[in-house]
Amino acid sequence: MSERVEFVLSCPLPITDYKNILLGHGSGGKLSADLIKKIFLSQFKNPYLGPLNDAAVFEVNGTRLAFTTDSYVVNPIFFPGGDIGKLAINGTINDLAVSGARPLYISAAFILEEGFPIENLWKIVLSMKSACEESGVLLVTGDTKVVDKGKGDKVFINTSGIGIVEKDIQISSDRARPGDKVILSGAIGLHGIAILSVREGLEFETQIISDTAPLTPLVMDMLSVSTKIHCMRDPTRGGIASALNEIASSSKVGIRIEENKIPIPREVQGACEMLGLDPLYVANEGKLIAIVDREDAECIVKKMKAHALGREAAVIGEVLDDHPGIVFMKTRIGSTRVVDMLTGEQLPRIC
Amino acid sequence: MSERVEFVLSCPLPITDYKNILLGHGSGGKLSADLIKKIFLSQFKNPYLGPLNDAAVFEVNGTRLAFTTDSYVVNPIFFPGGDIGKLAINGTINDLAVSGARPLYISAAFILEEGFPIENLWKIVLSMKSACEESGVLLVTGDTKVVDKGKGDKVFINTSGIGIVEKDIQISSDRARPGDKVILSGAIGLHGIAILSVREGLEFETQIISDTAPLTPLVMDMLSVSTKIHCMRDPTRGGIASALNEIASSSKVGIRIEENKIPIPREVQGACEMLGLDPLYVANEGKLIAIVDREDAECIVKKMKAHALGREAAVIGEVLDDHPGIVFMKTRIGSTRVVDMLTGEQLPRIC
Secondary structure, three states, X not given: OOHHHHHHHHOOOOHHHHOEOOHHHHOOOHHHHHHHHHHXXXXXXXXXXXXXOOOEXXXXXXXXXXXXXXXXXXXXXXXXXXXHHHHHHHHHHHHHHOOOOEEEEEEEEEEEEOOOEHHHHHHHHHHHHHHHHHHOOEEEEEEEEEEOOOOOOOEEEEEEEEEEOOOOOOOOOOOOOOOOEEEEOOOOOHHHHHHHHHHHOOOOOOOOOOOOOOOHHHHHHHHHHOOOEEEEEOXXXXXXXXXXXXXXXXXXXXXXXXXXXXXXXXXXXXXXXXXXXXXXXXXXXXXXXXEEOHHHHHHHHHHHHOOHHHOOOEEEEEEEOOOOOOEEEEOOOOOEXXXXXXXXXXXXXXX | OOHHHHHHHHOOOOHHHHOEOXXXXXXXXXXXXXXXXXXXXXXXXXXXXXXXXXXXXXXXXXXXXEEEEEEEXXXXXXXXXXXXXXXXXXXXXXXXXXXXXXXXXEEEEEEEEOOOEHHHHHHHXXXXXXXXXXXXXXXXXXXXXXXXOOOOOOEEEEEEXXXXXXXXXXXXXXXXXXXXXXXXXXXXXXXXXXXXXXXXXXXXXXXXXXXXXXXXXXXXXXXXXXXXXXXEEOOOOOHHHHHHHHHHHHHOOEEEEEHHHOOOXXXXXXXXXXXXXXXXXXXXXXXXXEEEOHHHXXXXXXXXXXXXXXXXXXXXXXXXXXXXXXXXXXXXXXXXXXXXXXXXXXXXXXX
């Protein structure tokens, strides 16, 4: 049997386009989803992993815990508004928060490239410390590995986190129901464009700053007025378009959003036009999307607006009972377009 | 103020030797310990991280949980006896096991290099699946990142794990007491030499195979006959010498071991002599060191010997009331030598 035929039999991915890993497999778009579904989900089937939420929620001795992991490979490691360390702490806190969990404990594992200046590591550690303190989480376990020069890129950080789900809530990407409202917490695209502006040496009238921030206080406020939050995601890699597509697909519902309800900062819009990017796909690091019962939408948005991170919160759309798995957008000029998952890679190494 | 002076003021490491990260900072030896203590522990002070155990143990709603993280950067990714995937699952399971915890849930985060063959990823995933099944743990959450070609090395895997501590035990590196016995579960050096033999193209009469294996069943058997296990470590990077030094240092005790009690396979001894390595510092991936109350030592060893992974278990030394922080070895010829932490890097990227 030829090597090629054997591979087809043993490996579930169609190999024509994907014999090797592409940058797009890390984009959070269609290639990522394919890889995760065919390679990982096909082997690790269990009720916790299946819905592909930002964290797994399970019960231990009657206590509901949330558990999440993320590796950070952002380039550059220092950027306006933060650095890889702050991002790693806030990102894992946010994955717990959007699962309805209060973050308790966090781990940090570093992969350092030989020759990396210890001074930079020190700056990153100070920034992680301050992010942990801001959110009241304890960094309780860690690991340090070093790889030879040219076999890594300065520093990669994995953070995993454990939180406790105290409310009687069920938040999961497969729980959106027709009639539910879609809430967005604020302006999109800031993190992605902040990273890109450094990487490409772009200059704007006002500097674009990453929105990296811990979402726990905002989420706890939302949960204090409603337990009918059905899905919640922080739209990082792949932006709000990918997060909504994942929800539409997991819940087998259609979702319609309205372009004129989505706050896009002028600088983000300008940078996107210049670079040929769609802000719906640009990463955010301090925003959330919530799919909530229509009856509670108004009081949730009102509560969010009282919070610094939710001042621009708004209902931006609703869940439909037809077109399962499809996200539509009513554009500013009144037409309707499909907002699909991205196939390739828009912005590599954004987080 | 010059850049150099500012750095001295802001960063606690003496910069003369260590301005940049060296391979030795990942060795598990003296440089690692220094980096961890000065950069990480100085900022993240809390009772869970302090003793530098293989896992942090804390209580949530009356349930004692263990939490651990490790990134795997082993090179090569496939080796006799296993691959990076099996190592990543078993390694994290073992960090929980030697904390007295039954592993429950595990996370997996992949950093893939652009161009990595998907077929190899598939093999690794199958091997992780089988390791999870062997230990009855569920992989419940994950992450996939891709870095540009030349900015990573094939695949790095982080696994974090959560376990439950069900027995009324207190296992921690700072709990060794004078008079305690030191138990080693079996022959040392197999993992490190297996990796090295592939990397250096060495050939032996019989192939040396990594000892990667899950230690949970062995540990649960030990705990079934004694709750007086004071410290337990799986001596991976840096070998049994580093694990014992960390215990001696955390517990502020001396430790004396006897060379003729330590099983060293003939091939490991031969390879070490040829390469100028000391087997005491070579990594193991399926062995444990336990410091136990002297009265229980015999029954623990007896129980261990009934287990496949503990057949060669033996008391190899004892804890002293003098020379705090120092590990001694009585050699085969009757002399005594200090077994210090390694300063540099003996075997980079061994796990």
